[in-house]
Amino acid sequence: MARVVVDVMLKPEILDPQGQAVQRALPRLGFAGIADVRQGKRFELELEGPVDDAALARIREAAETFLANTVIEDFVVRVEEEAK
Amino acid sequence: MTTRVGVVTFPGSLDDRDAQRAVRLAGAEPVALWHRDKDLHQVDAVVLPGGFSYGDYLRCGAISRFSPVMDTIIEQARLGMPVLGICNGFQVLCESHLLPGALTRNDSLHFICRDQKLRIENAATAWTRDYTVGQEIVVPLKNGEGRFVADAHVLDALEAEGRVVARYLDVNPNGSYRDIAGITNAAGNVVGLMPHPEHAVEPLTGPTTEGLGFFTSVLKQLVNA
Numbered sequence: 001m002a003r004v005v006v007d008v009m010l011k012p013e014i015l016d017p018q019g020q021a022v023q024r025a026l027p028r029l030g031f032a033g034i035a036d037v038r039q040g041k042r043f044e045l046e047l048e049g050p051v052d053d054a055a056l057a058r059i060r061e062a063a064e065t066f067l068a069n070t071v072i073e074d075f076v077v078r079v080e081e082e083a084k
Numbered sequence: 085m086t087t088r089v090g091v092v093t094f095p096g097s098l099d100d101r102d103a104q105r106a107v108r109l110a111g112a113e114p115v116a117l118w119h120r121d122k123d124l125h126q127v128d129a130v131v132l133p134g135g136f137s138y139g140d141y142l143r144c145g146a147i148s149r150f151s152p153v154m155d156t157i158i159e160q161a162r163l164g165m166p167v168l169g170i171c172n173g174f175q176v177l178c179e180s181h182l183l184p185g186a187l188t189r190n191d192s193l194h195f196i197c198r199d200q201k202l203r204i205e206n207a208a209t210a211w212t213r214d215y216t217v218g219q220e221i222v223v224p225l226k227n228g229e230g231r232f233v234a235d236a237h238v239l240d241a242l243e244a245e246g247r248v249v250a251r252y253l254d255v256n257p258n259g260s261y262r263d264i265a266g267i268t269n270a271a272g273n274v275v276g277l278m279p280h281p282e283h284a285v286e287p288l289t290g291p292t293t294e295g296l297g298f299f300t301s302v303l304k305q306l307v308n309a
Binding site: 010014015017018021066067069071072 | 142143146150178179184185186188189190191192193231233234259
């Protein structure tokens with residue numbers, strides 16, 4: 001089965017308090033040098049059929065109407081390479 | 085004839101009974117609506133109550149927005165039926181694109197529960213006619229994802245068109261842009277509000293009874309319609 005990944009991230013201009021809380025904790029744990037953290041969501045979609053243009057178009061539509069709220073979030077759709 | 089106000093129950097709705105009670109105290113007949121039912125059972129207005137709708141794990145209100153009852157509510161709201169979304173109901177209205185913007189995690193990351201002072205900014209909507217512009221009221225607020233956000237141009241348009249219905253006073257509990265606690269659509273029949281007026285309708289259980297005006301307003305609106 002083919003896997004398509006949809007990554008959803010808050011738009012850069014929207015405050016991400018969760019990411020900020022993680023960023024503040026990192027130096028306390030000894031992980032220095034990290035200037036910023038943004039926290040997002042990753043959806044892994046297993047397709048029943050082939051990953052063709054039509055399937056990808058449907059997934060983009062699903063991402064736009066449902067998986068992401070495009071008022072506040074951006075999304076990226078990509079096909080994951082199959083494990084050898 | 086008695087005015088019928090529907091209150092939708094989604095799986096996880098918490099304040100549906102309180103909303104029904106507020107409707108009854110205001111003098112209307114509350115009608116329980118189930119989210120899987122497309123039929124609105126001849127109601128004159130609808131309240132989407134607070135709580136936690138199923139599917140909040142994606143985004144608050146994101147899956148509820150696709151419940152069958154919402155198809156009918158969206159259609160009727162566009163035709164002018166009064167719809168009030170409180171807390172989770174406000175999130176459902178934003179996810180439905182009946183209202184602009186979105187509700188995100190509180191800037192403090194804490195769940196906030198407090199008696200909140202508000203200023204009514206628009207007393208011309210279907211749900212705020214019994215208030216006056218500038219009137220200050222106190223109603224409970226309880227949310228984890230109550231931070232209203234929108235693009236600067238959307239915010240400017242909301243301000244310019246007088247579509248900010250209520251603003252937080254003294255304390256901004258969740259980091260909402262421009263202290264916005266509630267907004268309306270262009271027609272004034274759809275209102276979303278993060279604080280809970282249905283918890284401030286009786287002296288025994290509320291900090292005030294100043295929330296009742298939202299529910300009496302819609303009756304007056306419907307009688308005069």
